[in-house]
Amino acid sequence: MSDPILSGHQLTRWFPGRTHPALDGVDVTVRQGISLGIVGESGAGKSTLLRQLLGVDRPTSGEIRFTGQPLDRIRHRAFRRQVQVVFQDPRSSLNPRMSVASIVAEPLRSLHIGTDRAARAERVAEVLTAVGLRPEDGRRYPHEFSGGQRQRIAIARALAPAPRILLADEPVSALDVSVRLQIIDLLKDLVDRLGLTLVLVSHDLAIVSQLCQEVLVMRHGRVVERGPTVDVLTNPADEYTRALLAAIPQLPLDLEEEP
Amino acid sequence: MSTPLVEAVETVEAPDAPARRRRGWRSPSFLVGAALLLAVLALALVSLLWSPYGLDHTDPTARLAGPSPQHWAGTDRLGRDQFTQLMLGARTAMWIGLASVAVAFVIGVPLGLLAAAAGRLAENAVVGVIDIVIAFPTLLLAMLLVTVYGASTAVAISAIGIGVSAEVARLTRISASRVFTQDYVLAARTCGTGPLMILVRHVLPNIWHTLLVQAALAFGVAVIAEASLSYLGLGTPPPAPSWGRMLQEAQSTVSVAPWNVLLPGLAVAVTVVGVNLLGDGLREVLDPQLRQERQAGER
Amino acid sequence: MTVLETTGLTITLDGQPLVRDVSLSLAARDRVGLIGESGSGKSLTALALLGLLPPGMRTSGRILIDGEDHLGAPDRRWRRVRGRTVSIVFQEPLTALDPLMPVGRQIAGPLRLHQGLNRSDAERRAIEWCDRVHLPDPARLVRALPHELSGGQRQRVALAMALACRPRVLIADEPTTALDVTVQAQILTLLDELIEETGVGLLFISHDLPVVAGLARHLLVMRTGRLVESGPVDDVLRRPRSGYARQLVASAAQVTRLARPSVHGEYR
Numbered sequence: 001m002s003d004p005i006l007s008g009h010q011l012t013r014w015f016p017g018r019t020h021p022a023l024d025g026v027d028v029t030v031r032q033g034i035s036l037g038i039v040g041e042s043g044a045g046k047s048t049l050l051r052q053l054l055g056v057d058r059p060t061s062g063e064i065r066f067t068g069q070p071l072d073r074i075r076h077r078a079f080r081r082q083v084q085v086v087f088q089d090p091r092s093s094l095n096p097r098m099s100v101a102s103i104v105a106e107p108l109r110s111l112h113i114g115t116d117r118a119a120r121a122e123r124v125a126e127v128l129t130a131v132g133l134r135p136e137d138g139r140r141y142p143h144e145f146s147g148g149q150r151q152r153i154a155i156a157r158a159l160a161p162a163p164r165i166l167l168a169d170e171p172v173s174a175l176d177v178s179v180r181l182q183i184i185d186l187l188k189d190l191v192d193r194l195g196l197t198l199v200l201v202s203h204d205l206a207i208v209s210q211l212c213q214e215v216l217v218m219r220h221g222r223v224v225e226r227g228p229t230v231d232v233l234t235n236p237a238d239e240y241t242r243a244l245l246a247a248i249p250q251l252p253l254d255l256e257e258e259p
Numbered sequence: 260m261s262t263p264l265v266e267a268v269e270t271v272e273a274p275d276a277p278a279r280r281r282r283g284w285r286s287p288s289f290l291v292g293a294a295l296l297l298a299v300l301a302l303a304l305v306s307l308l309w310s311p312y313g314l315d316h317t318d319p320t321a322r323l324a325g326p327s328p329q330h331w332a333g334t335d336r337l338g339r340d341q342f343t344q345l346m347l348g349a350r351t352a353m354w355i356g357l358a359s360v361a362v363a364f365v366i367g368v369p370l371g372l373l374a375a376a377a378g379r380l381a382e383n384a385v386v387g388v389i390d391i392v393i394a395f396p397t398l399l400l401a402m403l404l405v406t407v408y409g410a411s412t413a414v415a416i417s418a419i420g421i422g423v424s425a426e427v428a429r430l431t432r433i434s435a436s437r438v439f440t441q442d443y444v445l446a447a448r449t450c451g452t453g454p455l456m457i458l459v460r461h462v463l464p465n466i467w468h469t470l471l472v473q474a475a476l477a478f479g480v481a482v483i484a485e486a487s488l489s490y491l492g493l494g495t496p497p498p499a500p501s502w503g504r505m506l507q508e509a510q511s512t513v514s515v516a517p518w519n520v521l522l523p524g525l526a527v528a529v530t531v532v533g534v535n536l537l538g539d540g541l542r543e544v545l546d547p548q549l550r551q552e553r554q555a556g557e558r
Numbered sequence: 559m560t561v562l563e564t565t566g567l568t569i570t571l572d573g574q575p576l577v578r579d580v581s582l583s584l585a586a587r588d589r590v591g592l593i594g595e596s597g598s599g600k601s602l603t604a605l606a607l608l609g610l611l612p613p614g615m616r617t618s619g620r621i622l623i624d625g626e627d628h629l630g631a632p633d634r635r636w637r638r639v640r641g642r643t644v645s646i647v648f649q650e651p652l653t654a655l656d657p658l659m660p661v662g663r664q665i666a667g668p669l670r671l672h673q674g675l676n677r678s679d680a681e682r683r684a685i686e687w688c689d690r691v692h693l694p695d696p697a698r699l700v701r702a703l704p705h706e707l708s709g710g711q712r713q714r715v716a717l718a719m720a721l722a723c724r725p726r727v728l729i730a731d732e733p734t735t736a737l738d739v740t741v742q743a744q745i746l747t748l749l750d751e752l753i754e755e756t757g758v759g760l761l762f763i764s765h766d767l768p769v770v771a772g773l774a775r776h777l778l779v780m781r782t783g784r785l786v787e788s789g790p791v792d793d794v795l796r797r798p799r800s801g802y803a804r805q806l807v808a809s810a811a812q813v814t815r816l817a818r819p820s821v822h823g824e825y826r
Contacts, residue, residue, distance in 0.1 A: 041738035056448055080451040093442035097464040106460075107450035157446070176595040177765055181809050203739065206813050247743035249768035251795065251811055 004068075005197065006030040006053055006083065006165055011062035013048055022048040023059065024221040030165060035191060035198035037208030037229065039244070040218035046201045049218070050169050053199065054085055077111050084158035085167040089174040090150035094142040100153050101138030104128065107161045127156040130194075131186060148179035155186065159194070166190075167199045172207065184210055205245060209233055217241045289540020295533030299526070303353045306346035314347060314498060316340065326518065333518050335508060345522055347500040352482050352530060355416055355495070359481040360474055362420025363427045368470065370424070371431025372458055375439055386432070389425050397422030397484055398491070405493045412495045419484045423477045430473050434466040468545040475538035479531040486527050502526050560585045561726045561759055562607060562644055566619035567629075569602050569611065569783075577602050578783045579619070586726050588759040591774030591791065593767055593806065599783040600763050604731045607761075608646055609636035641668045645720040649732040651712035655704040661715045662688070662700025665722050672723045687718035691748060710741035714748065721752060727759040734769065746773060767810040771795060779803045 007030065013023040023045045030036050030053070040046045051057035052064055055071055064071040066079055084107070087093040094103055104124045107113070114120040125135035131152040142150055151171065158166055171187065172180040188211055191198050202208050208215055208229065215232050217225040217240065225238040236242045311331065312318075318330070318338040326333050331342040374385035401418035408414050438444060438461065447457050488494035489503025497504070502523040509519035563583040569576050577599040584590055594600040605611050607621060609628060621629045623639050648654045656664055665687055666680035675683065681700070688696035691714040704712055713733060720728055730749065734742040750773060753760050764770045770777065777794040779787035779802065787794060787803040798804040 041740060054449060056445060077451055080449065083449075085446070085449050087442045087446060089442065093446050095441075095443040095447075095461050095465070098460070106447060106452060110447075110451040110453070110456065154446070157450070161450075177767070178595065178805055178809055181812060243740050247739040249739075249742070249746075249766065249772055251768050251771055251807075252792075 002032040002034065004029045004031050005066065006199075007065050008049070008052055008059075009063045009065065011049065011052055011059045011064070013045075013052065013057070014060045021060070021221050023052070023062075025062075026218075026221070026223055028053070028216060028223075030197060030199055032164070033195065033197055034214055035200065035212040037212035037215040038199065038201045038218060039203065039205055039208050039215055041203055041244075043220070044218040045221040046218050047169055048221075050085075050167055050199070050201045054083065054167055055079060080107070081111055081113070081161045082163050083165045083167065084161065084163040085169065086151070086154050086158050086171045088170040090142070090147060090154045091174070093154050094150055096142055098141075099138065100128070100133075100140055100142065100145075103142070103153060104138065104157045104160055107157060111161055113161050123160060124156075127159045128153075130159060130190070131156045146179075147175050148182060151175060151179075151183050152186065155183075155190070159190065162194075163196070165197045165199060167201075169201045170203065171200070173202070173204065180207075187211055205233065205248060217244070286540050286543045288536040289544060292533050292536025292538070292540050295529050296537055299349050299530050299533065300353060302346050303349040306343075306350050310343045310346050312340040312343045314343070314500065316343070325516070333516060335505075335516070335519055336512050341505075341519060341522060344500045344505055345502075345526060348502040348505060348523065349526065351495055351499060351501045352485055352526075355412065355419070355485045356478045356481040356530075358416045359419035359423060359484075360477050362416060363423035363477055363481075364470070364474065366421065367424035367427025368431050371428040371433075372435055372462065374428070374432040375435035375462075376454060376458065382432075385428070389428050389432070392421065392425035393429065395422075398487060398493075401484075401488050401493050410493055410496045412499070415485060415488050415494045418488070419481050422484065423480055426480075427470070427473060427477060431466065431470065434469045435462050438462045438465045468541075472538050472541045472545070475534050475541060479534040479538075482527065482530050482534070486523075560622075561624060562761075563622040564603075564607070564619060565622075567603065567606060567621065568618045569599070569606055570616045570618075571614060576615070576783050577606070580780075580783075580785055581619075582761075582778060582785070582788075584727050584759045584761055586759045587753075587757050589753065589773060589775045590759075590761050590778060591770035591776070592761060592763045592778045592780060593765065593770050594763075594780035595765055597782075598780045600780050601731055603780070604646065604729050604761070604763055607729060608640055608644055609633070641720070641723050641725060642672045643725055644727045644729065645723070645725040646729040646731060647713070647716045647720045647733045649735050651709070651716040652704060654716055655712065655719075657704055659703070660701045661704060661707070664704075665700070665715065665719045668719065668723050683722065684718070687722050688715070691715070691718045691752070693718075708741075709737050710745060713737065713745050717745075717748065717752065721756060721758065724756065725758060727761065728753065729761045729763070731763045732765070733762075735764070735766070742769070749773065767806055768813075771810075779806065 008026060008028045011023050011026045011028070012021050014021045026045070026049060028036075028049065038046045038049060048057070052059055055064065066074050066083070071079065101121070101124050104127060105120050108120045108123060114123055124138055128135050128137060133149065133152055133156065137145075142153065145153065168187070172183045175183060184207060187198065190196055191211070198211060200208060200211055212229055215226065215229045216223055217232065217238065219240050225232055225236065225241045232241060233245065236245060316339070318334060318340070320338070321330060321334050322336055322338045324330055324334045330340050333341050335341060335344075370385060370389070374382045374389075377385070397419060400422055401415065404414045404418050444457060444461055447461055452460065485494055485501065486503035486506070489501035490507045492504075492507070494503055495501050505523040506520060509516065509523070513520050560583045565581045567580040568578050580603055582590065592600050592603070602611065602615075606617055609631065611617065617629055619629065620627050623643055628635060628639065655661065662681055662684040665684035666677075669675045669680040669683055670677070684700055685696045688699055693699050693711060693714050699707075704715070707715065733749070734745050737745060746769065749760075752758075760773070762770055762773055771791055774791055777787070777789060777791045778785055779794070779800065781802050786800040787798060794803060795807055798807050
């Protein structure tokens with residue numbers, strides 16, 4: 001089994017004024033090359049967990065480790081280069097007053113990647129192409145793009161510093177149905193091509209099953225089930241996981257057999 | 260999944276934002292406001308080069324004279340040309356207005372940003388200070404300053420600037436807080452962008468138009484405050500002319516020379532109405548963009 | 559008998575058509591699904607059917623309710639049919655419910671208005687309805703405020719409110735989109751049960767094909783303001799005629815397939 005890169009140990013997070021912790025003793029391990037899905041319904045604590053793994057929120061107790069070291073002993077820039085994120089809604093995750101090129105170049109500038117402006121511009125063109133946009137699109141502004149294209153821009157920004165881990169928080173649920181598959185396909189392709197490790201937070205088991213080898217099912221701040229995605233989906237051990245699976249709306253079954 | 264489907268679906272997706280419309284510049288309130296303000300500004304600028312009479316010129320033969328070819332706006336009880344006074348007063352009003360808005364922004368914007376960016380404790384502290392300053396009347400502040408430092412243009416500017424800065428800080432804090440909750444600020448943090456660059460790159464570009472409107476309105480407040488201070492003798496000391504002092508001096512002769520009260524009063528009114536219309540107009544001009552961002556902010 | 563019928567319904571804003579030439583009809587016991595993406599005009603159509611379009615939008619065509627054209631009718635006439643002949647539930651019940659009024663009184667309100675019940679009768683009926691939508695402890699729950707309920711419970715209240723006056727057509731505009739999947743499944747089951755019991759005609763609006771397909775018998779597909787497809791659910795799913803419907807079915811089928819590894823074990 002490959003090495004853990006990013007892990008959380010006994011993570012507990014209390015928010016002021018709440019009677020229950022948002023996270024309650026959660027252990028999580030992200031291994032190189034094994035994409036992890038974090039599944040649960042609203043209030044399960046999955047986004048809180050993602051923010052812990054991203055290092056933008058601190059646990060009340062417990063510890064995040066990156067390549068075996070506690071997070072506060074890791075150099076900030078080194079961590080940020082390796083761990084990037086895509087948020088749910090590209091309408092709010094892209095600054096409307098910045099051009100696409102400067103949005104995508106932001107991690108390069110802030111993390112001092114690339115020797116000069118020209119090198120950074122080259123990298124921006126490269127990642128824009130990688131997500132299926134054109135390098136010329138860099139001159140335009142977010143509002144000129146559709147929802148799916150904006151999510152591609154957000155993905156390009158995350159890819160710019162060539163991270164090892166890509167965290168994604170419900171990356172398709174703000175998008176129209178017909179666009180979702182394209183973004184899922186893009187993520188799958190990027191994981192394969194770039195050797196990224198994906199940590200996907202989603203309420204949608206179907207999407208997780210498509211993108212992640214391992215899955216973690218959460219409820220009320222705790223992990224109720226974890227394991228290889230195939231096992232969890234075909235043979236769920238936990239009652240809640242079973243209910244979750246049964247609740248997914250389905251098309252009439254025989255339809256799927258048709259080509 | 261098969262490639263043809265991807266291509267087919269790609270064509271389904273249409274850009275959802277209609278092209279930005281820029282029709283706001285033709286809004287009537289913007290145009291009228293700009294015209295009024297430009298007229299006052301022109302008076303002030305021309306006075307730098309030319310005025311009908313000198314500042315100290317008195318015409319003892321024509322005291323409290325009505326409007327005439329020699330004195331377009333009549334004279335006061337010392338025989339001073341009222342139009343000259345009005346032009347020079349415009350200069351004072353514009354200068355003090357601009358300078359106090361500048362002071363207000365230099366104090367208010369960083370304070371508001373600090374409050375929005377800092378943690379809860381610091382924010383509460385700054386908000387407390389802001390609330391006290393807002394509640395404290397500008398006039399009272401001016402009187403205090405005048406008692407300590409004596410009446411001068413600098414004191415008037417400081418008093419007005421500090422008074423207005425609280426409102427600027429409040430608005431800056433509110434708009435900046437709204438930007439801070441946006442995912443793109445969180446995204447910037449995960450890109451390794453430091454707090455200062457987040458302010459420069461993300462926050463300021465998204466709040467400057469709100470602040471611009473506020474600047475126009477603050478200018479109006481400052482002009483009124485200057486006139487009030489001068490009226491009370493707390494503003495720019497004589498001989499520098501001021502609309503407020505013109506009003507005050509004309510008060511005793513209002514029954515014989517009503518135009519002497521009317522004119523400076525009208526000047527203050529035109530300026531204030533002008534900047535307010537301009538502010539409303541600016542809001543309309545900037546609104547198509549704002550509306551779009553508000554939509555972006557929702558969901 | 560047809561309760562609600564539109565012919566050539568067109569909605570324009572600033573001369574731009576948002577909904578174009580939409581014709582549909584609904585009778586009691588009909589189950590019609592209207593599917594489309596954001597901006598397709600499906601929700602505007604729903605609002606138009608109740609005379610609730612925002613000011614500034616112009617409509618043309620006909621909206622027949624019990625044979626009477628209501629297009630451009632004064633609000634007074636619309637109020638007579640709203641809730642009584644045609645009612646609606648929205649995506650987010652929290653915005654549709656009065657935050658300061660106990661939910662029981664919100665259900666009772668239309669009953670008193672349309673059916674002239676006195677206060678105690680209306681409240682008794684509200685409790686009955688809370689029971690029918692399977693809210694726990696109805697006698698106590700009617701005194702709760704909307705924010706004290708969960709999202710699923712609020713949607714149950716909204717359904718009770720919509721159905722209490724026995725309308726003949728119910729419009730459900732994305733009624734489960736804001737809910738978690740497990741709650742969505744419960745609400746869909748409840749909706750199925752209620753329309754079966756009451757015989758109300760259903761117009762179910764959603765962006766989610768599997769959700770619509772589970773409940774509707776007839777499917778309308780809307781895109782950029784036009785109906786591009788109309789037919790029995792089975793026909794549309796099996797033999798979609800428009801290219802757009804084909805894509806919708808294909809992507810929905812694919813997403814459904816993803817959640818069934820037991821049937822198709824295509825894993826890395």
